[in-house]
Amino acid sequence: MSVNTIDTAEKFASGEATVAKLAWTRAEVAADRSWSIPLPAEVIAEFKAYRKDIADPAALIDTIERTDVDLPHLATFSVRLREQVLGRFGFVLVTGLAEGGFSEDEQRLFYVLTSLHLGEMLTPYGRLHEVADRGYDYRSADVSVSKTRVKAPFHTDSTSK
Template sequence: HQAHAGRMQHHWYPRQLHADRSWSWSASAQLIGEFSHLETQCCGRVDELTTEQVCSDLFPALHRLGAHIRHQLGPQGLGIAKITGLPTRPSLIATASVATGLVVGNILEPYGRLYSLYDRGGCYRSQAIPVSQTGKPIDFHTDSTRRDVVPDAISLSCVRDAVGGNTRLVSVARVYERLLTQSHDTIDRLHQSYIRAIVTPGQSTSQQDLLANQFPIFSVEHENRKLTFRYMRYWIEEGQHL
């Protein structure tokens, strides 16, 4: 297990998040003004925003935001960053979400640049649809069941407060370190590949595609010790049945 061992960067404990609030900050008036300027420029058509546009010298507060988010996430994307205090105007929230994504990295677009999370009345247990299209509860999980779509970071923008409990976050690096010291056999199994059900709308679900759609729950790139964690229990179980 020496290949897997070693402390991962940006592992954290809940008490650290409460003690050090550098991962969470409120939007400044300058940043809100820059988002409003971009909103006017693109007339609310966020698909037309470009990296060159948001990286211009007109938006220094946005650049500082991007640098701070990258620092908080760390090179492996294992950290957390949160921004509060933005106006709740939907078009501004959409502009801020896309602009921030563009200054942080490259946006993955299997569902488009923005994807609304709301209950469409379906059930992921009886239909091949993402859980995010339902109102069903779901335990800890990572996004994407497709082998070729691997996000380094996930961004969620709250358009309006939901009814229910708080979001729960877990440090995967901390879980991994604990498994290394307490359950070596489990680590070996989690590094094996498992078939995942394909639920992205419009994607082929043939037997050949399903067999090709398998990958580990944990994997580590040994050169840079980058930890990748891809887990959603239900889709893994469904993949084994199919």
């Protein structure tokens, strides 16, 4: 299923109640794997060329903005990702980044850059939030369950918009 992302984005911005039909069953997800998108070789090559001049990728994660970089292949690929996220299933799995031979910090920077190309990042816990047990108990403190050992059921995180 293809979605006109311009119309979808306009619907979202206008506050329409329904942006896209995002209800699906396990069987539909299994039958239609359009949600799994391989990272194109040109995007990997472009990012490799970009990161070769970066001494410390981790230092950029919290400060870099989309306007700081010129990554046309990533920008084009992000249109496809946005179509999938705002379209049929509401999620996407990007595969193939491991083939780039990137360090963990480079992968994190790639994730941030991709997110910035998709839209505005919501950052109540920072740009990249590690989901890990920090020893908190959500029943006795106002803390996100992502900082506890509680097993949350399959869910989506709400937006603050």
